[in-house]
Amino acid sequence: MEDENPPVVAPTMPEPRLVEPTALEIVRTRSLASLVAQEIEAMILAGTLAAGERLNEQQLAVRLGVSRGPVREAVRGLERSGLVVSVRNQGSYVRSVSTAEALEIYDLRAALTGLACARLAGTASAADRAALEALVARMDQARRADDAPAYYGLNLDFHAALLARGGGPRTRRLYEDLGNELHLFRRRALVEPENMRESNAEHAGIVAAIAAGDAAAARAAGEAHIAGGKRRFQSTDASATHAGPTHAPDSAARDPGPPPAKAPAAPGGRPRRAARSATN
Amino acid sequence: MEDENPPVVAPTMPEPRLVEPTALEIVRTRSLASLVAQEIEAMILAGTLAAGERLNEQQLAVRLGVSRGPVREAVRGLERSGLVVSVRNQGSYVRSVSTAEALEIYDLRAALTGLACARLAGTASAADRAALEALVARMDQARRADDAPAYYGLNLDFHAALLARGGGPRTRRLYEDLGNELHLFRRRALVEPENMRESNAEHAGIVAAIAAGDAAAARAAGEAHIAGGKRRFQSTDASATHAGPTHAPDSAARDPGPPPAKAPAAPGGRPRRAARSATN
DNA sequence: CGCGGGCAAACTGTTGACAGACTGCACTTG
DNA sequence: CAAGTGCAGTCTGTCAACAGTTTGCCCGCG
Numbered sequence: 008m009e010d011e012n013p014p015v016v017a018p019t020m021p022e023p024r025l026v027e028p029t030a031l032e033i034v035r036t037r038s039l040a041s042l043v044a045q046e047i048e049a050m051i052l053a054g055t056l057a058a059g060e061r062l063n064e065q066q067l068a069v070r071l072g073v074s075r076g077p078v079r080e081a082v083r084g085l086e087r088s089g090l091v092v093s094v095r096n097q098g099s100y101v102r103s104v105s106t107a108e109a110l111e112i113y114d115l116r117a118a119l120t121g122l123a124c125a126r127l128a129g130t131a132s133a134a135d136r137a138a139l140e141a142l143v144a145r146m147d148q149a150r151r152a153d154d155a156p157a158y159y160g161l162n163l164d165f166h167a168a169l170l171a172r173g174g175g176p177r178t179r180r181l182y183e184d185l186g187n188e189l190h191l192f193r194r195r196a197l198v199e200p201e202n203m204r205e206s207n208a209e210h211a212g213i214v215a216a217i218a219a220g221d222a223a224a225a226r227a228a229g230e231a232h233i234a235g236g237k238r239r240f241q242s243t244d245a246s247a248t249h250a251g252p253t254h255a256p257d258s259a260a261r262d263p264g265p266p267p268a269k270a271p272a273a274p275g276g277r278p279r280r281a282a283r284s285a286t287n
Numbered sequence: 288m289e290d291e292n293p294p295v296v297a298p299t300m301p302e303p304r305l306v307e308p309t310a311l312e313i314v315r316t317r318s319l320a321s322l323v324a325q326e327i328e329a330m331i332l333a334g335t336l337a338a339g340e341r342l343n344e345q346q347l348a349v350r351l352g353v354s355r356g357p358v359r360e361a362v363r364g365l366e367r368s369g370l371v372v373s374v375r376n377q378g379s380y381v382r383s384v385s386t387a388e389a390l391e392i393y394d395l396r397a398a399l400t401g402l403a404c405a406r407l408a409g410t411a412s413a414a415d416r417a418a419l420e421a422l423v424a425r426m427d428q429a430r431r432a433d434d435a436p437a438y439y440g441l442n443l444d445f446h447a448a449l450l451a452r453g454g455g456p457r458t459r460r461l462y463e464d465l466g467n468e469l470h471l472f473r474r475r476a477l478v479e480p481e482n483m484r485e486s487n488a489e490h491a492g493i494v495a496a497i498a499a500g501d502a503a504a505a506r507a508a509g510e511a512h513i514a515g516g517k518r519r520f521q522s523t524d525a526s527a528t529h530a531g532p533t534h535a536p537d538s539a540a541r542d543p544g545p546p547p548a549k550a551p552a553a554p555g556g557r558p559r560r561a562a563r564s565a566t567n
Numbered sequence: 568c569g570c571g572g573g574c575a576a577a578c579t580g581t582t583g584a585c586a587g588a589c590t591g592c593a594c595t596t597g
Numbered sequence: 598c599a600a601g602t603g604c605a606g607t608c609t610g611t612c613a614a615c616a617g618t619t620t621g622c623c624c625g626c627g
Contacts, residue, residue, distance in 0.1 A: 038375050039610070040363060064579070074612045076356070079580090080363040083320060087364035095318050096579055096618050111455035114406075118398040126394075175391035181461075319580070344609070354582050359610090376588050376609055 043071055044081035051090055051101055052190050058103040062091060089188055104192040110237060112189050117233035119182050120166065123173030124213055124229030128222040135172045139214045142168060143207060150203040158203050165210060169229070202239055209235060323351055324361035331370055331381055332470050338383040342371060369468055384472040390517060392469050397513035399462050400446065403453030404493055404509030408502040415452050419494045422448060423487060430483040438483050445490060449509070482519055489515060 047067065050056045062082060068075045082099050085091045093099040104112075127135065142165045149157040170182045209232040216225035327347065330336045342362060348355045362379050365371045373379040384392075407415065422445045429437040450462045489512040496505035 036375060038373070044367075065577090075579090076359075076611060076613095079356075080360050083360040084363045084367035087324075087367040093318070095316060097620090098579070108455065108457055111457050114402060115399075115458060115461065118402045119395075122394060122398045175388065177388055177391050178395060181395065345607095355609090356581060356583095377590095378609070 038077075039073055040077040040080035040084075043067075043073060043077045044084050046071060047078075047081055047085060048090060048187070051085075052187060056101050058101050058191055060101045062099040062101065064098075088184065090191065102188075102191060104188060106192075109189060109192045110241070112185050113233060113237035113240065116182065116185050116189070117230045117237070119174070119178060119185070120169060120233050121226040121230035123170050123178065124217060125173075125222040125226035127169065127173035128217045128220050128225035131172070131217050131220075136214070136218050138168060138172075139165070139217065143210050143214055146203075146207045146210065150207055155203070158207075162206065162210075169213070205235070206232075318357075319353055320357040320360035320364070323347075323353060323357045324364050326351060327358075327361055327365060328370060328467070331365075332467060336381050338381050338471055340381045342379040342381065344378075368464060370471065382468075382471060384468060386472075389469060389472045390521070392465050393513060393517035393520065396462065396465050396469070397510045397517070399454070399458060399465070400449060400513050401506040401510035403450050403458060404497060405453075405502040405506035407449065407453035408497045408500050408505035411452070411497050411500075416494065416498050418448060418452075419445070419497070423490045423494055426483075426487045426490065430487055435483070438487075442486065442490075449493070485515070486512075 047056070047062075056062070064075050064078050064082070068078045071078070082091060082093065086093050086099065090102055091099045092102050142161060146158055146161045146165065149155075149161060166182075167179075170179045174182070209228065213225060213228040213232060216228045219225075327336070327342075336342065344355050344358050344362070348358045351358070362371060362373065366373050366379065370382055371379045372382050422441060426438055426441045426445065429435075429441060446462075447459075450459045454462070489508065493505060493508040493512060496508045499505075
């Protein structure tokens, strides 16, 4: 989704973006299917396509102004990526992540973050440290101003910077994918005022350990930070077992049925062939 | 790929596979595109499609007896999965993993294995311990018999069992994907006689730590084991920087060109439209 | 009144075909 | 003789159409 955001770690340099992605250049470079995939992914992450909702190829095609071919390819890619699940002759559904899986993803992210922090503790340059410290400072500023959205964005930047500088490209992509899956679970921003202070204190601890060159401490701090997020998430998540279709090729026993169960997919009881007229 | 294998941890029970996947049943359940994807993935992993090789949609289509549509969908999925890279109007190439990336994947696998071991140390049942110990015993047996292939397979089973029992389904799938990517690097089996003893000793250490319920020790042992594999891999890998196309949407600067560089793709100087007549 | 069978609609799966783009080669030209 | 240019071939990207299957509804029957 977030392909063209500033270098992810731009706390100091605005990076004027010399190579502006011309529309024509985009068309020449990216395939239509990849564009469609990007668009659908954005829709899913934005909530336009709710979790568990059915993806109608034809509707998506006309909505995006393309044929069904690219849409199918895009959906297939998203399926492999874990954002949607498909069943033959029935359709594709936006994957609904269960609570158990969300917690598992937290563990995965913790491990990845710890890995990046440990590596960063050994290889961090002065610029790296400065960038991270600047982000922490800006987050602290946002916290004082009680600007939750700003803090949220900076938090994302901080973690992205951690992974970008401490991990390789593969690690970074993996982290982003996991983050997307987690976003899928619930839209609600889980950043609350009283959490910001605790969260940023942990951030500072991570940076301090990295600056000290203590790989073990940095790793522990990074993991503890994500674990804290997991704990906060758990505490705010009253709804218990929310078992939806996890991932098609994985579920050993497919008791509840591949689609969002036999029960009606949409909470509103909307019939299958919903006659959505306009854009939404 | 390996959808219908026995429970991954079948060291004792041959598992007669009661639910035999009837061909008709397969056709009814899995989409043609997923079958094609499975087949192409198998080809890539088996080496039939060499790393860096170009994927001709038409040839693949006729070779698999389907049209180009499913092939395209499959390739798109594999692209998202990281096994192939595609450039518009030029084609898809089997991804060639650079040495740096292979090492990074080792780190990732180490983190994942450590995570699974740590969790397993706290939650392992008697059956889990027995299964793991049985696998270690069988590996020791294979080592004594100097049966490298058997050891190799059992080693895979051991690690799969570790992940299956210690991690959730997401973790398991991730580990498998990373393993596939690693397989992509080079075909050569990196299991050598003198390594088997060391390797299995580490296995035994992991199981012992798990049995003792020491999460930290189990995690350290698991990570050290993968790190040892990484080290062994590094020592046997004389070829230095082997920079191929890493991952299309990731590479920040695309200097060397998206395809396997401007230089001839095939080392043998094979012309682009290779006229491979038969099955290969 | 509940239930099973049958029917129709919609959607997905797949295929074939057409247009555009890139590659490589041969030819012309300075 | 080298470099640039034009051309043909092949392949990918995209689209439109056909067939098979599932789903939901309606009607007849017990």
